[in-house]
Amino acid sequence: MNTTRTTTRDAGYSLIELMVAMSLGLLISAGVITIFIDTKETQRTQDMLVDVQETGRAAIDILTYDLRMAGAAGLTYPLSPITVSTSAPPNISNDCFTTASQAFDWATALATTPSGEKSPAVYGEDDIGSDGTSKVFKCIKAKGNALPAQPDSDILSVHYTQPEPVKAADLKAAHLYARTSLSSAEIFQCPKGKSGTNCAPALPAGSEYHEIVSRVYYIRPWSISTSDGIPTLVRLDAGSGQIVGEPLIEGIRSLQITYGIDNDNDGYVDRFKTAAQMPALDSPAGLTSDWSKIKAVRVALLTESLSENHRNGPGNTTIDVAGQSVTVPRSKFARVFSFTVTVRNPRTRG
Numbered sequence: 001m002n003t004t005r006t007t008t009r010d011a012g013y014s015l016i017e018l019m020v021a022m023s024l025g026l027l028i029s030a031g032v033i034t035i036f037i038d039t040k041e042t043q044r045t046q047d048m049l050v051d052v053q054e055t056g057r058a059a060i061d062i063l064t065y066d067l068r069m070a071g072a073a074g075l076t077y078p079l080s081p082i083t084v085s086t087s088a089p090p091n092i093s094n095d096c097f098t099t100a101s102q103a104f105d106w107a108t109a110l111a112t113t114p115s116g117e118k119s120p121a122v123y124g125e126d127d128i129g130s131d132g133t134s135k136v137f138k139c140i141k142a143k144g145n146a147l148p149a150q151p152d153s154d155i156l157s158v159h160y161t162q163p164e165p166v167k168a169a170d171l172k173a174a175h176l177y178a179r180t181s182l183s184s185a186e187i188f189q190c191p192k193g194k195s196g197t198n199c200a201p202a203l204p205a206g207s208e209y210h211e212i213v214s215r216v217y218y219i220r221p222w223s224i225s226t227s228d229g230i231p232t233l234v235r236l237d238a239g240s241g242q243i244v245g246e247p248l249i250e251g252i253r254s255l256q257i258t259y260g261i262d263n264d265n266d267g268y269v270d271r272f273k274t275a276a277q278m279p280a281l282d283s284p285a286g287l288t289s290d291w292s293k294i295k296a297v298r299v300a301l302l303t304e305s306l307s308e309n310h311r312n313g314p315g316n317t318t319i320d321v322a323g324q325s326v327t328v329p330r331s332k333f334a335r336v337f338s339f340t341v342t343v344r345n346p347r348t349r350g
Contacts, residue, residue: 048305048333055251055303056337064341067297069160071121071345074180074210082185090176090189092238120291124156124257126276140218150219150231152324154257161210171199174241176212214238223250253302256322260296269295296342302326304334
């Protein structure tokens, strides 16, 4: 009788098979990690892009609204006189100009000057970060303390009255108002300690109260503290009778302004000029010059992301903003926004 012997052996992997499997696993893991890192970087770049887009749009909305309102004076037509109350002249407290009268002159720029002209509803200055002499710069420096303004950035000053009339009962102490009618307007201030109907005499028939808006926009190189290094769009406002500084939007590094001038009074812009190409406002030709002929304002903003991507490399890069070279860290995403706003309510010479 023949017998057959069957030999069995435990199945398993050889060393070579294990090494091949481990190598394949490492390759797959490396691929997955690479895809994960690339996805994170793409997401970070997208977040930086969205950050810049939202910053630019917010700044455009704010500046566009104020520029479109510039020169508006309630019921009063652009050629009608706007005077200042002589019975109780307004006072701008806590001012940071050289004198209180200069602060008042700026805050009530809508008013008719003694020589009969209308002060411009829009004006500005170039590169105030390196300018230590202008009145507005001194105000910004006083309000901003250290590092008052971003170098090589402009300022923009806008003046108008709020479109919605104010009821006599809603007048606020120390705030600036214009009592307007179809033929004229008078600027006055609700006295401190008073409000409502105690602020002013009874409103004549056919007249309205409108609150005055007087604002300056500029860029400073910090937001909350001087050490945070976040460039921020800041606004000074004097409508409350005090010059108050308010940081608005972080991530704006440069503001460049040019002004569309109508030299032949045909209603169309003939050329654009920078503030440096215009006469000084306090010069003999200041009020009757190109400042009173502005029909449009062209604004260029350089926005940058608040977050950083250091894979872009160290150091800085230079970006052209309306002819001005501006330095931006390579680690940040930046974009230039340019837009033009028509000035609808110019205060022209009477």
